[in-house]
Amino acid sequence: MTDGFPPDTVRCDACPVLCYIKRGQAGACDRYANHEGQLVRVDPHILIDRAKSQGTPLVPFLERDSPWDGELLAPRETFITAIGAGTTYPDYKPAPFIVSCEVDGVDMVTVVTEGIFSYCGVKLKIDTDRHLGPERNLVRVQGEPVGHVTTAEYGSQMLSVGGVHHLTGGTKSEGRVTCETLLELCNGKEVALTIDDGASITVAAGKPPVVNGQREERMRVGCGSATIGMFAKQWFGKVDEVVVVDDHITGVLSEHQAGKMLGVRETGIAIQGRRSTPGRYFQVAQPGTGWGGTNIRDPLSILKPFKPNAAWPGLRLLMVSTTGEHFAYYELDDALRPTERALPQVLRESVERIRENCEPALTTVLFMAGAGGSLRAGVTENPVKLTDSVKHSLTRVTAGGAPAYIWPGGGITFMVDVSRMPENAFGYVPTPAIVAPIEFTLKKSDYANLGGHMDSVRPLNEVLREKERQRQIASSPENPWPLRPPSPGSDE
Amino acid sequence: MRDPAVIRLLPDGRRLHLNDGPIDLIIGADGSPDAIRAAYEAAARRFVTILDELCAELPQLRTRSTVRSPEPCGDIARAMALAVTPYCVEHFITPMAAVAGAAADAVLAAMTRAADLNRAYVNNGGDIALHLLPGHSYTLGMMERPDRPSLFGSVEIDASSAVRGVATSGWRGRSFSLGIADAVTVLAVNGAQADAAATIIANAVELPGHPAIVRIPANEIAPDSDLGVIPVTRSVGALSCDEIECALERGERVAEQLRARNLIHSAALCLQSSVHLVAERSEDARFCKHGPPSALRDERRPPAHNSRRSLQHA
Numbered sequence: 025m026t027d028g029f030p031p032d033t034v035r036c037d038a039c040p041v042l043c044y045i046k047r048g049q050a051g052a053c054d055r056y057a058n059h060e061g062q063l064v065r066v067d068p069h070i071l072i073d074r075a076k077s078q079g080t081p082l083v084p085f086l087e088r089d090s091p092w093d094g095e096l097l098a099p100r101e102t103f104i105t106a107i108g109a110g111t112t113y114p115d116y117k118p119a120p121f122i123v124s125c126e127v128d129g130v131d132m133v134t135v136v137t138e139g140i141f142s143y144c145g146v147k148l149k150i151d152t153d154r155h156l157g158p159e160r161n162l163v164r165v166q167g168e169p170v171g172h173v174t175t176a177e178y179g180s181q182m183l184s185v186g187g188v189h190h191l192t193g194g195t196k197s198e199g200r201v202t203c204e205t206l207l208e209l210c211n212g213k214e215v216a217l218t219i220d221d222g223a224s225i226t227v228a229a230g231k232p233p234v235v236n237g238q239r240e241e242r243m244r245v246g247c248g249s250a251t252i253g254m255f256a257k258q259w260f261g262k263v264d265e266v267v268v269v270d271d272h273i274t275g276v277l278s279e280h281q282a283g284k285m286l287g288v289r290e291t292g293i294a295i296q297g298r299r300s301t302p303g304r305y306f307q308v309a310q311p312g313t314g315w316g317g318t319n320i321r322d323p324l325s326i327l328k329p330f331k332p333n334a335a336w337p338g339l340r341l342l343m344v345s346t347t348g349e350h351f352a353y354y355e356l357d358d359a360l361r362p363t364e365r366a367l368p369q370v371l372r373e374s375v376e377r378i379r380e381n382c383e384p385a386l387t388t389v390l391f392m393a394g395a396g397g398s399l400r401a402g403v404t405e406n407p408v409k410l411t412d413s414v415k416h417s418l419t420r421v422t423a424g425g426a427p428a429y430i431w432p433g434g435g436i437t438f439m440v441d442v443s444r445m446p447e448n449a450f451g452y453v454p455t456p457a458i459v460a461p462i463e464f465t466l467k468k469s470d471y472a473n474l475g476g477h478m479d480s481v482r483p484l485n486e487v488l489r490e491k492e493r494q495r496q497i498a499s500s501p502e503n504p505w506p507l508r509p510p511s512p513g514s515d516e
Numbered sequence: 517m518r519d520p521a522v523i524r525l526l527p528d529g530r531r532l533h534l535n536d537g538p539i540d541l542i543i544g545a546d547g548s549p550d551a552i553r554a555a556y557e558a559a560a561r562r563f564v565t566i567l568d569e570l571c572a573e574l575p576q577l578r579t580r581s582t583v584r585s586p587e588p589c590g591d592i593a594r595a596m597a598l599a600v601t602p603y604c605v606e607h608f609i610t611p612m613a614a615v616a617g618a619a620a621d622a623v624l625a626a627m628t629r630a631a632d633l634n635r636a637y638v639n640n641g642g643d644i645a646l647h648l649l650p651g652h653s654y655t656l657g658m659m660e661r662p663d664r665p666s667l668f669g670s671v672e673i674d675a676s677s678a679v680r681g682v683a684t685s686g687w688r689g690r691s692f693s694l695g696i697a698d699a700v701t702v703l704a705v706n707g708a709q710a711d712a713a714a715t716i717i718a719n720a721v722e723l724p725g726h727p728a729i730v731r732i733p734a735n736e737i738a739p740d741s742d743l744g745v746i747p748v749t750r751s752v753g754a755l756s757c758d759e760i761e762c763a764l765e766r767g768e769r770v771a772e773q774l775r776a777r778n779l780i781h782s783a784a785l786c787l788q789s790s791v792h793l794v795a796e797r798s799e800d801a802r803f804c805k806h807g808p809p810s811a812l813r814d815e816r817r818p819p820a821h822n823s824r825r826s827l828q829h830a
Contacts, residue, residue: 030739039536040568
């Protein structure tokens, strides 16, 4: 749809003007722009605007039969994030913005500040079954140690990056590189990491990881054996034998426990590789870019001749990878040799089902930090009361408007998914330390009780009037609205 | 996917905000509560079809206006064409130069037809249509740079004058300008005429070939711009006092011509903090360079953070 304009020109269809927008430019409305060839909404205003995501006061007119009653119009709600708010450090002074507003008839206060964190880091969850490196080995950037490999999870490898020891406990260069790495990861940028005795990877929040130059597309639904277990019932009666080809464990339906339970007949199939338990084979091939993360191009290469005492002419064989991306269907001829045939429709559905069940492989970046003394003092004259209030869910903690998980136990140690936060929400100071936004939202009465800086509380409208240095953005629809009055005991 | 039109009251609970695609209106009205309600309802009803009406004729509205141009179909499109025709012999101008003012006029007309209002305004991104009953007036703040929301002056418009339209044009604004004026604010009988005239005068505030001025063909920034390959101003470096005077005088001469032809009532031309007024002597008093008033002070939209252009040019 670019009709002779440069190839990365996009045509916006948000309104009938149908602007052609060149890369890096905005349309006539300034609300939509061409960001690297993609049409994006850019409302350049970081006050989070609830209306835009919820649509409540944005009333589509003439959609209703009844005449407009005018009463549907309500002022939109705005939440002030801490991004760019400034910090209290190193002085013990009230947070830069302490903002009051009424929500659902309750007077709420949001204490908005940027924290300077040296006790901070990120946990990386990398969706891949590939071996990234031995547990506890160092993760490096530009040769500097910035983190380590930690306990793997199902379908994902886990890295811990950053932390006070890398930031301030090593050489100057280690601290600087660690700080830069954290900043890039938290702001959604791509970072190249190497693991001692392991892989080289490139990761960015919310994007597929690249392992040794290879992009991970999908998480497999399970290993070959697990796939047999999941789909045995769907295959039973429609095919005589299924081999699920996998880098780790290749599964064979007729020998597998799941097949046996269903009464699948013995087929005389013979697989290359080391048999683990019935129907489960290790090392059928080397890792690679072929079938199921192996180096297999022709799936028949992993089969030995069928045993004539059990196999029969016409036997139906399905071979499929754990992601459903590769599949082939065969029938045995009179000499019991597999001959490729078109995949019957009933089997096509099961292959598609496997594919549907493979989630996209992503990298998740969770920022984790602890709120220190001066930060808490900026919120209240009695910091321990803030901690108590957070623990009792009277105070909601958000980071750039995104919900934060608070660790049980002492202090305020929180985790937040950086991809739920606005773009470029993080900064740094040369200490080195990371600057991250944090907001505490609570009832005004509770804020007074915990020794809040009541003299510094300003109404929301007053803050909104200072238009000079504000940016407004739409709230993320997946984040709960941070201003809802909290109910004690509820987590969200 | 098309976004729905926005119809809502601003947080102050008084002003109406209407938005559809690139059209963004802030509306205020004084009268009885029932009258205001009826007027706002009429404004919203008129508003929701405007974008479609204009887009139906967009190719023609983006074409250079000539004395032989066919008359467009829609009311607003006709008003746009009418407003730019006086300039079409001497200048490259398309009806889009008057789109913002013409849309404001149309919505205001719908409001005053529906209800008796003491006064009302429809502000379409700085291009404003006014309604004033005898004895009433509005004070407008004038802003030099949208990226620095402070007022360089104000102007009072009362019912006894013929002024019912105010428009501002400049290279820093939402739309493209051929000239280097930071802002040219024009008072005229309606929004469409003020809009077209502000475009022409702002284009005339010029220092041709000056090395501190960066210009880029309009269609290199916006492929479908009505200005096509015509270079538009993208940045203006620091100018000497003489250069500023010279550029403003060029604009002033054009503004005087338009005033003599009765196309405008008066104009304020602003370039790098220097201001020239084009008005009857007795009218000078209406322009106040200092002491920002408050009446329309917060009608302005928040400053733009990126370059702005809109449905209309300049």
